Amino acid sequence: MKKLILLYLLFLLFSGIAFSQKCFPDENGYYHYYGNLKMDAVDDSFDKEDLFDLLQTENNEISDLRELIVKVEKSFPTAKTNFLQKAVTIYSKSDELVTKLEKCDKTFILVELLCMPRREDKLLYEPNDYCVGGFNLRKSHLRLINAPEAWDITKGDERILIGITDTHIEQTHEDLATQIDQVLQNAAADFHGVAVSGCAAAATDNFLGVAGIGFNSKIVFSSNWANTDEVLQMAQIPGVRVINCSWINHWNFSINQEMVYDEIRDVHNVIVTAGAGNEPYVNNALTDPVYPAAYSSVIAVAAVGHENPYGVGNNNWEDVHEEIPGDPTSAYHHYPEVNICAPSYKVMSPTLNNGYTPAWGTSFGAPMVAGVCALVASVNPCLSASEIQDIVLNSADASIYNIPENSAYIGLLGTGRVDAAAAVQLALNEGTEFIQNQNFSNTTTEESETIISAGNNVTNTIPSGNVNIQSGANVTFRATHKIVLSEGFKVSNNAVFKAEIYESNCF
Numbered sequence: 001m002k003k004l005i006l007l008y009l010l011f012l013l014f015s016g017i018a019f020s021q022k023c024f025p026d027e028n029g030y031y032h033y034y035g036n037l038k039m040d041a042v043d044d045s046f047d048k049e050d051l052f053d054l055l056q057t058e059n060n061e062i063s064d065l066r067e068l069i070v071k072v073e074k075s076f077p078t079a080k081t082n083f084l085q086k087a088v089t090i091y092s093k094s095d096e097l098v099t100k101l102e103k104c105d106k107t108f109i110l111v112e113l114l115c116m117p118r119r120e121d122k123l124l125y126e127p128n129d130y131c132v133g134g135f136n137l138r139k140s141h142l143r144l145i146n147a148p149e150a151w152d153i154t155k156g157d158e159r160i161l162i163g164i165t166d167t168h169i170e171q172t173h174e175d176l177a178t179q180i181d182q183v184l185q186n187a188a189a190d191f192h193g194v195a196v197s198g199c200a201a202a203a204t205d206n207f208l209g210v211a212g213i214g215f216n217s218k219i220v221f222s223s224n225w226a227n228t229d230e231v232l233q234m235a236q237i238p239g240v241r242v243i244n245c246s247w248i249n250h251w252n253f254s255i256n257q258e259m260v261y262d263e264i265r266d267v268h269n270v271i272v273t274a275g276a277g278n279e280p281y282v283n284n285a286l287t288d289p290v291y292p293a294a295y296s297s298v299i300a301v302a303a304v305g306h307e308n309p310y311g312v313g314n315n316n317w318e319d320v321h322e323e324i325p326g327d328p329t330s331a332y333h334h335y336p337e338v339n340i341c342a343p344s345y346k347v348m349s350p351t352l353n354n355g356y357t358p359a360w361g362t363s364f365g366a367p368m369v370a371g372v373c374a375l376v377a378s379v380n381p382c383l384s385a386s387e388i389q390d391i392v393l394n395s396a397d398a399s400i401y402n403i404p405e406n407s408a409y410i411g412l413l414g415t416g417r418v419d420a421a422a423a424v425q426l427a428l429n430e431g432t433e434f435i436q437n438q439n440f441s442n443t444t445t446e447e448s449e450t451i452i453s454a455g456n457n458v459t460n461t462i463p464s465g466n467v468n469i470q471s472g473a474n475v476t477f478r479a480t481h482k483i484v485l486s487e488g489f490k491v492s493n494n495a496v497f498k499a500e501i502y503e504s505n506c507f
Contacts, residue, residue, distance in 0.1 A: 023095055023115040023251075030070055030091040034256040035101060036110040037086045046088055048072040051107075060103045068094045075256065076229050078236060081263050083109075087256050115252040122226050122248045123167070123192050123363065139211070141343035144306040144318055145368065147213050149421035150375055153428065155204075156216035157378035159507045162200050162370055163234040163243035163270075166193030169221045175202040175209040175350045180219050182237070187223035191351050195359045196246045197221065198350035200367035201374070209356050210348050213371030213420060217378070228260050228292070235270040241377045241385070244370040245274040245298075246363035250291045251284060261297040265385045273370040275344075275362030276302040277333030286328075287335050287412070294337035299373075299389060301366040302413050303332040303344030304400060316345050319400045319417055321409050332362055334412035340396050341413045342368045372420045376427040379481070382449050382506035383427065391430065395422035428481065434458050436488070437465030443474040449504060452479045456488025469495045480504045 025031050037054065051072045055062050075087040086109070090097070101111040142148070161181055167190035171180060176194070179201050201219050202212030220240055224230040226249040234243055243264070250257070264270050274293035280286055293300035305323060307316040315324045323345045324330040332344060342365030346358040369392065376388050383391070396416035400406055406413070431450030436458050446452060454477070457464035466488040469475050474496040477483050483499045491497045 023113065024118050025093070025095075026116065028091075029093060031093070031095045031097070032114040032116065033090040033092065033097055033101070034075060034110070034112045034114065034254060035088050035090050035108050036083060036256065037088060038107060038109055039086060042074050042086055042088060044074055044077045046072065046074045051088065051090075054107045055104055057106055058104045062104070065100060068092050068097060068100070076232055076260060078229075078233055079260065079263060080267050081259055084256065084259055084263065110255060112254050112256060113252075114250045114254060114257075116250055117248055123246070123361075141306040141347050141368070142211060142213060144343055145213070145372070145418050146421035147211070150213075150372070150424045151215060153421070153424045154215075154375055154379045156214050156375050157381075157507070158216050158218050159239055160214075160217045160241050160374045160377045160381070161220050161237070161239040162214055162217050162367075162374050163220045163222075163231075163237070163240045164193065164197050164200065164367070165222050165225045165227070165230055165234065165243065165245055166196050166247070167191075167225060168193040168223055169197050169219070170194050170350075170352060170354075172354075173198075173350055174354050175206070175212075176219070178203050178206075179212070179217075180221065181239070182220045184220065184222040184234070185224050186221065189352055191357075192246070192363065193221070193223065193225075194351055195349035195357075196244065196363055196367050199347060199359075199364045200244055200371045202350055209350060213368050214374045215371075217371065217374040228257050231272065231292075232260055232264060232268075235264040235268040240270055241388075242271040242273065242370045242373040244367045245272060245292055246361075246366050247275070248277060248290045248293075251288070253289075253291065253294070257292065258295050258297075261292060261295045265297040265389070269385045271299065271370075271373045271385045271389055272297065273299045273301060273366045273373065275366040276300045276335070276338050278361050278363075279332070286331060286333050288333075289335045289337045290333065294335070296337075299340060299366075299369055299392070300338045300414070301344075301362055301369050301418075302334050302338045302341040303362050303365055304341045304413070304417050305345050306343035307346055310403065317405070319397070320403060320405045321400075321413060322405060325405045328408070331409075334409050336411060338412060339393055339414040340369060340416065340418050341365065341400070342418045369418050372418055372423050375420060375424050379424055380427045380431045380450050381504050383430070387430070388427075391426050392418065392423045395419055395426045397422070431480075433479075435467050437463045437467075439468045439470055440473045440475045441470045445476045445478060447477075448479040449506075450479065450481045451484065452477045453484040453486065454489050455484075455486025458484075458486055466490055468492065469497045471495055476500060478502050
């Protein structure tokens with residue numbers, strides 16, 4: 001009952017907002033609405049006629065709705081959340097349907113218009129007229145996020161799948177062919193999806209092209225992009241731990257979509273990353289949130305530079321938000337809902353026909369963060385999606401806010417610039433079991449999802465003291481990553497001690 005009251009209050013709140021953004025129809029000329037129905041369940045086959053059967057109980061005049069409503073379908077057939085199970089998507093040629101459907105309060109709990117941008121504004125790739133290649137550019141974005149240090153700890157795992165919903169993937173590309181686990185849909189050739197896929201998980205250590213931060217992680221790809229239900233369905237594919245959305249599908253907050261992304265993270269245990277936006281679309285400002293990035297369960301990724309050390313040259317300084325320092329118009333989106341930032345200007349990426357090119361846009365920072373999430377999951381696969389999200393955000397380099405050129409953006413770039421090495425190390429630490437000042441006299445098994453470290457003072461805390469496996473004891477240490485036995489670890493005569501590296505049950 002409390003949830004229904006809360007949702008109704010939210011409905012009253014959001015139905016009264018006058019959005020300043022210009023809303024556009026889809027490629028078929030239809031506006032999209034969510035309607036959450038006052039019924040126990042919505043069949044998967046629910047359609048326009050089923051909706052009008054319900055509307056017949058209303059006392060309001062509904063005859064003109066038949067002309068305005070083109071199609072109705074269940075929004076999220078695979079959703080587990082009760083509220084989302086009652087959601088239908090309504091397609092209409094009118095952008096003023098909310099006021100008409102609000103009157104049908106016997107039928108609807110909530111009605112929302114999804115304020116869509118133009119198709120050309122949805123993708124977060126910003127075309128450019130020049131290309132600066134070279135060996136330094138190929139690695140500078142990875143060097144800034146401390147990828148080599150992260151790879152010293154883990155090179156990822158092919159069982160950790162990164163979902164990519166985007167335009168197209170070139171399945172024969174020399175830097176992607178070995179990285180693809182599944183292709184659900186693949187539209188006509190387009191650069192954007194190829195580059196995004198490569199930023200997340202291009203083949204690495206193969207003497208070709210560029211390295212992908214996810215290293216050994218594999219890709220599940222779908223060209224059904226800007227589709228929230230596709231993201232929800234992809235989240236239910238075994239092995240998918242993170243999904244990247246380098247696109248915008250709406251400018252306005254939606255309760256239904258918020259709950260979908262909550263379910264993806266909290267029910268299906270999958271992280272979603274998304275670009276925070278590139279430019280002031282139509283009536284938007286750079287400080288306006290875009291969606292899905294701005295939903296609380298999604299990691300919204302803003303931009304920083306990476307090519308030139310701070311103060312060198314006139315653009316793309318490391319960790320500076322503006323591509324041209326001192327020119328606010330050269331920055332991409334920044335707002336309080338942003339969670340983290342990553343290199344997003346002139347990022348060397350795969351392109352069509354086995355090519356490589358620099359790419360501009362938060363579209364290319366977001367998959368880097370997705371790749372870091374995949375590395376974290378490979379180190380400690382038993383972590384929940386929420387825990388992985390916290391680790392990646394809490395390990396970010398907040399020193400970007402000490403840079404004078406970023407002073408105008410304090411609090412608008414998230415917790416800092418993503419740091420792959422710090423994230424992976426924090427994931428290791430979260431699972432490490434420290435053993436000191438302890439005597440074992442019985443049959444015992446100590447187990448850790450990452451590391452066991454045993455010795456006199458392995459935590460540098462008091463009380464310190466030796467770890468003794470006493471006579472007659474039978475002790476096993478089991479860890480997935482490594483077991484470290486330091487000074488002060490002792491095994492007595494007539495004692496049994498075993499150290500085992502085991503495979504996590506959470507893959």
